[in-house]
Amino acid sequence: MKKVETFASIFGEDHSEVPSEKQDGTTSLKLDDLIPFRNHPFKLYEGDRFNDMVESIKNYGVIVPIVVRKVDDKYEILSGHNRVNAAKEAGLTEVPTVIKEGLTEEEATLIVTETNLMQRSFSDLAYSERATVIATRHTAMKKQGVRNDLLDEIEKLSKAPDLSADSTFRPMGEKLRSDQNIGEEYGISPRNISRYLRINELSAPLKDLVDEGKIAMRAGVDLSYLSQENQEMVEAIISENTFKVDMKKAALLRKHEKEGNLNWNTAQKIISGDMLKSTGKVKPFKLEPTIISKYFNPNEDKKAIEKTIEKALDFYFSQMKNQSHDIEEGEEMIE
Structure with missing residues (x-):
C-alpha cells in the first residue's frame, strides 16, 4: 500500500497557510x-x-x-x-x-x-x-x-x-x-463618572502618573483640559524632577493656559511649588503678650493697638524701600 504523505511532511510545519477552523x-x-x-x-x-x-x-x-x-x-x-x-x-x-x-x-x-x-x-x-x-x-x-x-x-x-x-x-x-x-x-x-471621562482625555504618560499617585485624580481632571502640547510639557517637568501635582497646582496650570501665558518656566514654577509659595497667603499668627505689654498699657483698646501696629509697619517698610533705593543709586554711581 502506498504511503500517503501529509501536507506538513511535504511543505514543513512552518508553511504559511490559511488557518483551518476546528469544529x-x-x-x-x-x-x-x-x-x-x-x-x-x-x-x-x-x-x-x-x-x-x-x-x-x-x-x-x-x-x-x-x-x-x-x-x-x-x-x-x-x-x-x-x-x-x-x-x-x-x-x-x-x-x-x-x-x-x-x-x-x-x-x-x-x-x-x-x-x-x-x-x-x-x-x-x-x-x-x-x-x-x-x-x-x-x-x-x-x-x-x-x-x-x-x-x-x-x-x-x-x-x-x-x-x-x-x-x-x-x-x-x-x-x-x-x-x-x-x-x-x-x-x-x-x-465621578464625569471625572473618569476627563481622565480618559489625558495623554498616556499622564495617565500613568495618575496611576502612580504622582498626579492626584482630581488634579488629573484639570490637566485633561490642557492642550496635548502642554500635557507633554507638564509630564516632562514632573518626570524630570519627580514632582507631584495636586489640585492647586493643576488649577493654576489650567488658569495660565487659559490666559495664554503658560510656558516652560511658568509651568516649572507652578509644579515645583515655588509660585504657590510666592502667592500664598500669610498664615495667621498672634503677637506674644510680652511684646504687647512692652508698647501698650493693659487697658488699651484692641482696635487702637492694631491701628498703631499698622502705622508702624507702614513707616518701617517705607523706610526699608527708601534705603533700598539709596543703595541701588549708590551702586549705579560706582559702576
Missing part, C-alpha cells in the same frame, strides 16, 4: 503572527500572577481561546494578551483563537475593555483602566445598534474557570442592555 469554531494561530492591540490600555500581569498563568498553561495548555481580528498579514489581539505572553513563556508556538471579522473600531475596543473587566472587578482596576472602561461603555451606550450578539458570543468564549465572582461582574450583553446607568452599575456618582 468548535476556533483556529490555531502561530504566536509569531499575533500583534498586541494598539495602545492597549490595561496593565499586563506580572510577578506571581503571571508565573501562575505560565504554570497553568504548561500543565493544561491555553483552555480559553484568545480573540483576534486580521490586520494586514497579522492578527491583532483583542482578548488574551496575558495568555499570549504566558504561552510564549511556557514554550508554546500556537494558541487556540477566535477570529472576528467586520468589526468597527468601537466594537473592537469594546471587546478589549469588556473581556478585561470580566477577569477583574472594577475596583481592582487602576484609575486609567477604569477611565477606559467607563469611556468605552459611555460611547457604546450612546450609540444605537450595539452588536449584542457579538458581545454575547465573546462573553461565552471568555468564560474562564477562575473568573472573578465579584458582585460587579455581569455578562456583557446584560451590562449594555440594562436600563441602569453606568454610575449605578459601578457604584460611583455621576460626578
Whole structure:
C-alpha cells in the first residue's frame, strides 16, 4: 500500500497557510503572527500572577481561546494578551483563537475593555483602566445598534474557570442592555463618572502618573483640559524632577493656559511649588503678650493697638524701600 504523505511532511510545519477552523469554531494561530492591540490600555500581569498563568498553561495548555481580528498579514489581539505572553513563556508556538471579522473600531475596543473587566472587578482596576472602561461603555451606550450578539458570543468564549465572582461582574450583553446607568452599575456618582471621562482625555504618560499617585485624580481632571502640547510639557517637568501635582497646582496650570501665558518656566514654577509659595497667603499668627505689654498699657483698646501696629509697619517698610533705593543709586554711581 502506498504511503500517503501529509501536507506538513511535504511543505514543513512552518508553511504559511490559511488557518483551518476546528469544529468548535476556533483556529490555531502561530504566536509569531499575533500583534498586541494598539495602545492597549490595561496593565499586563506580572510577578506571581503571571508565573501562575505560565504554570497553568504548561500543565493544561491555553483552555480559553484568545480573540483576534486580521490586520494586514497579522492578527491583532483583542482578548488574551496575558495568555499570549504566558504561552510564549511556557514554550508554546500556537494558541487556540477566535477570529472576528467586520468589526468597527468601537466594537473592537469594546471587546478589549469588556473581556478585561470580566477577569477583574472594577475596583481592582487602576484609575486609567477604569477611565477606559467607563469611556468605552459611555460611547457604546450612546450609540444605537450595539452588536449584542457579538458581545454575547465573546462573553461565552471568555468564560474562564477562575473568573472573578465579584458582585460587579455581569455578562456583557446584560451590562449594555440594562436600563441602569453606568454610575449605578459601578457604584460611583455621576460626578465621578464625569471625572473618569476627563481622565480618559489625558495623554498616556499622564495617565500613568495618575496611576502612580504622582498626579492626584482630581488634579488629573484639570490637566485633561490642557492642550496635548502642554500635557507633554507638564509630564516632562514632573518626570524630570519627580514632582507631584495636586489640585492647586493643576488649577493654576489650567488658569495660565487659559490666559495664554503658560510656558516652560511658568509651568516649572507652578509644579515645583515655588509660585504657590510666592502667592500664598500669610498664615495667621498672634503677637506674644510680652511684646504687647512692652508698647501698650493693659487697658488699651484692641482696635487702637492694631491701628498703631499698622502705622508702624507702614513707616518701617517705607523706610526699608527708601534705603533700598539709596543703595541701588549708590551702586549705579560706582559702576
